[in-house]
């Protein structure tokens with residue numbers, strides 16, 4: 001597997017080897033393109049001396065005198081300023097003239113006073129300036145060319161054209177601009193399972209809707225390229241080959257998704273080789289997106305960039321952001337202008353990286369560094385400022401909802417997490433600093449929401465019969481009230497083979513946090529069986545925790561509490577606590593609720609206890 005930075009270098013070097021073409025386009029079409037030439041201003045702005053306020057133009061700077069007002073000589077914005085009997089000779093005895101903001105200040109007038117600072121009398125024919133007004137020369141007058149002087153550079157070759165740039169060009173009368181042509185980017189989805197949502201077809205067995213063409217064409221648009229839709233092709237070497245060739249003929253860049261891992265029908269790499277594509281890398285040392293494959297092809301004497309992205313929807317999006325966006329920027333001429341501060345240089349092709357706090361800790365992938373999707377906010381928090389990132393939850397590469405949470409938020413950053421192997425530990429703690437790659441606009445802190453995800457999972461093991469399971473449900477509901485925290489719950493009958501184990505495993509899979517409590521609650525009479533089953537799932541028994549909970553349990557429950565019902569152990573960063581539930585008898589339920597509250601407090605940060613608890617037995621097998 002190749003480090004992402006090396007993969008990016010391959011992509012940028014390859015992109016730089018493609019020729020750029022230019023075109024002249026209307027201003028509004030040029031937004032987000034890159035200028036292909038330096039542009040100097042061919043005119044001055046403003047082209048005339050212009051008033052900054054609505055007021056009176058004065059022929060002298062003397063504030064102590066009474067001025068005459070020429071009532072017939074008002075100059076509004078857009079008037080040529082020559083009419084209305086204005087005396088164009090510089091003469092301090094000239095009458096004052098009313099002017100509006102943006103109007104020409106006629107020749108001979110040396111300052112403008114805003115209407116609020118003038119006292120106009122005698123039916124509008126005489127004017128004095130408010131006392132204590134100080135009047136410098138050219139007060140409230142913009143001289144010719146003060147905003148855009150003539151013959152100065154206003155746009156650099158390689159500079160991105162923004163609405164503001166377009167505004168500057170329009171100001172000096174340019175209606176078109178020469179830019180580097182947008183690259184044409186063909187997008188192909190591969191996979192027999194895919195159905196185009198616009199086809200109106202329903203989903204028969206084994207089929208899913210094609211999401212990747214939509215995300216990838218959307219991204220190409222966002223990145224400034226011209227997307228070309230090449231549809232879905234089935235998993236056959238011939239179809240994939242034909243589609244790839246067609247897209248290469250018509251486009252500068254081709255993005256495919258699917259068919260790059262180890263499956264018998266993963267044809268992208270062999271087809272690319274057959275088409276003579278020079279594959280630069282086919283495995284990235286990262287998650288998600290490991291099998292991303294990239295190469296440079298040549299067709300009819302023209303070089304093409306081929307990105308074969310993984311089929312998993314999140315992998316495709318993340319890798320498009322990491323690799324395709326910088327490549328398109330190069331092909332759009334970003335930064336060709338060289339050193340200038342506006343020359344598209346700086347910012348780094350890899351995007352903006354910041355240091356920030358990871359609000360809630362997460363598990364690290366054992367082997368691969370992870371681009372963990374987060375919501376990034378700026379400011380607030382206990383520490384009072386800086387960037388704060390919150391995980392978007394389960395990071396499966398099939399789960400696009402890790403980028404769009406359905407609650408109004410879209411992931412706007414990728415936390416760059418090391419692998420557990422690199423970090424020498426399995427988790428990032430709550431509040432640890434991490435590096436974040438920004439992929440969208442950072443949110444303000446006022447939009448900060450409560451961290452998502454459950455605090456605890458409760459697996460309730462009822463008895464053998466329906467009656468017992470019903471009882472378990474009642475107890476559990478009571479428990480949820482008492483906990484007062486978000487709980488995910490499972491209820492099983494004891495007889496359900498493998499159910500508890502499956503629930504624990506699925507929690508482990510789902511869960512991305514750094515410390516999690518899984519409470520396995522059971523009825524006393526079945527404690528042997530439940531404890532044995534949970535014991536088999538535990539990697540390290542936590543006897544210190546058992547002792548602590550046991551002490552508290554005896555205090556609260558008195559004679560009804562027995563250590564025999566209690567078992568604690570860790571699995572990954574999860575703490576599994578097995579507790580025998582009390583009966584429904586008078587007072588007993590309340591005591592039991594109290595105990596659960598205490599347990600919650602004790603295991604609030606289960607990893608602390610896991611760390612402290614060196615006493616763990618060999619784990620597994622419910623070693624009791």
Ligand SMILES: Nc1nc2c(c(=O)[nH]1)N[C@H]1C(S)=C(S)[C@@H](COP(=O)(O)OP(=O)(O)OC[C@H]3O[C@@H](n4cnc5c(N)ncnc54)[C@H](O)[C@@H]3O)O[C@H]1N2
Pocket residue numbers: 189190191193194208209210211212213257258259260261262263266288289290291309310311312313315397398
């Ligand atoms: N034996 C191995 N299997 C896999 C490995 C591996 O190293 N060894 N890598 C896994 C990783 S990591 C990834 S990522 C995926 C990538 O697989 P492919 O690129 O070959 O993609 P497919 O198998 O075609 O699809 C994967 C997944 O994504 C769904 N998919 C595909 N295209 C679309 C689409 N356009 N819209 C929505 N969903 C799509 C597809 O149905 C699969 O579920 O391979 C792992 N396997």
Ligand code: MOO
Pocket residue numbers: 286287288289290291310312315397398
């Ligand atoms: O690299 Mo794959 O994208 O982990 O799922």
